[in-house]
Amino acid sequence: MTEEVSVVVVGSCMTDLVSQAPRLPKAGETIHGQKFFIGFGGKGANQCVQAARLGAKTAMVGKVGKDFFGNNYIQNFKDNGVYTAFVEQTSEAATGAASIIVNDAGENAIVIVAGANLLLGDEELQRAQATLETAKVLVCQLEISPHASLQALWMAQKSNVKTIFNPAPAIPDLHADFYKASDIFCCNESEAELLTGCPVATVEDAGRVGLELLNRGCVSVIVTLGPQGCVVLQSTDPTPKHIPTTKVTSVDTTGAGDSFIGALAFYISHYPTMPLEEMARRANLIAAVSVQTTGTQTSYPFKKDLPAELF
Ligand SMILES: Nc1ncnc2c1ncn2[C@@H]1O[C@H](COP(=O)(O)OP(=O)(O)OP(=O)(O)O)[C@@H](O)[C@H]1O
Numbered sequence: 001m002t003e004e005v006s007v008v009v010v011g012s013c014m015t016d017l018v019s020q021a022p023r024l025p026k027a028g029e030t031i032h033g034q035k036f037f038i039g040f041g042g043k044g045a046n047q048c049v050q051a052a053r054l055g056a057k058t059a060m061v062g063k064v065g066k067d068f069f070g071n072n073y074i075q076n077f078k079d080n081g082v083y084t085a086f087v088e089q090t091s092e093a094a095t096g097a098a099s100i101i102v103n104d105a106g107e108n109a110i111v112i113v114a115g116a117n118l119l120l121g122d123e124e125l126q127r128a129q130a131t132l133e134t135a136k137v138l139v140c141q142l143e144i145s146p147h148a149s150l151q152a153l154w155m156a157q158k159s160n161v162k163t164i165f166n167p168a169p170a171i172p173d174l175h176a177d178f179y180k181a182s183d184i185f186c187c188n189e190s191e192a193e194l195l196t197g198c199p200v201a202t203v204e205d206a207g208r209v210g211l212e213l214l215n216r217g218c219v220s221v222i223v224t225l226g227p228q229g230c231v232v233l234q235s236t237d238p239t240p241k242h243i244p245t246t247k248v249t250s251v252d253t254t255g256a257g258d259s260f261i262g263a264l265a266f267y268i269s270h271y272p273t274m275p276l277e278e279m280a281r282r283a284n285l286i287a288a289v290s291v292q293t294t295g296t297q298t299s300y301p302f303k304k305d306l307p308a309e310l311f
């Protein structure tokens, strides 16, 4: 069973607790909101679920609490066909949670408690080692300990497993080894800006910072640009290539970046010889579907709902 896994994600699981209220409360204040819902989030889990919905055999390596939210999260993975043997439950911390308040103007205030996610470490990676080393693709982000992410990337690289690294949420002093461990370094405009110290306002800017990131040692770089698609650079041909996307009416862009990365992981695992620019073009189109409905994972498309030419 585990030998068949093609995409492994080492990353975060978070429960989103979302309240909609007319405005954000002040310190010490209690106000009434009009709507509450619970959603499945965490960048790692989001990317894993999107890859699975496109048809990739995926395994999640993560940590949740021995609590109601942790039990529910594991069930969510199972419902999406994700292999869960490496999602461990700990009694030392609670399942990661994001308490989100959204006001009528669409502004938000968020408290994230990473909890169990920060306890994912070497031991868990070792238990997943055989599966990780026989996969086609490993995907990592920065919502778990950076040390664990880097270990996982190294493990994959040593076994010639392609690595996708998403430096999110970005830290300004990202260790140089992350670039060298990335086959595809995929970030959005604000992350590229933070990592390079150069403002990114245009496609040209994205190409320029992309080149700077490429020169730090990645095999290729993708900078996502929301409705403008993305820019792709490869060490074999470092000229930045703009990959535009179709115009859609966006309703909720939350999690679009994770949909894009999950799709990319699917394409690399299933079509290893497809040019990266073509994979990026198709990932743009899948992420564009995700912005047209509300929610994070709830907005991620399944293979059966997508045009056949994407497969
Ligand atoms: N308004 C949009 N119209 C079409 N496609 C979009 C839109 N917004 C995002 N996308 C698609 O999603 C991808 C990722 O979006 P973006 O660059 O905004 O990432 P992000 O900032 O990480 O996303 P998030 O909103 O989850 O923070 C883009 O490259 C694009 O393909």
Ligand SMILES: *[C@@H]1O[C@H](CO)[C@@H](O)[C@H](O)[C@H]1NC(C)=O
Pocket: 167, 168, 169, 170, 188, 189, 190, 191, 226, 257
């Ligand atoms: C980029 O992603 C981060 C999460 O890492 C998010 O907070 C930020 O708003 C995104 N930036 C853009 C321009 O979408």
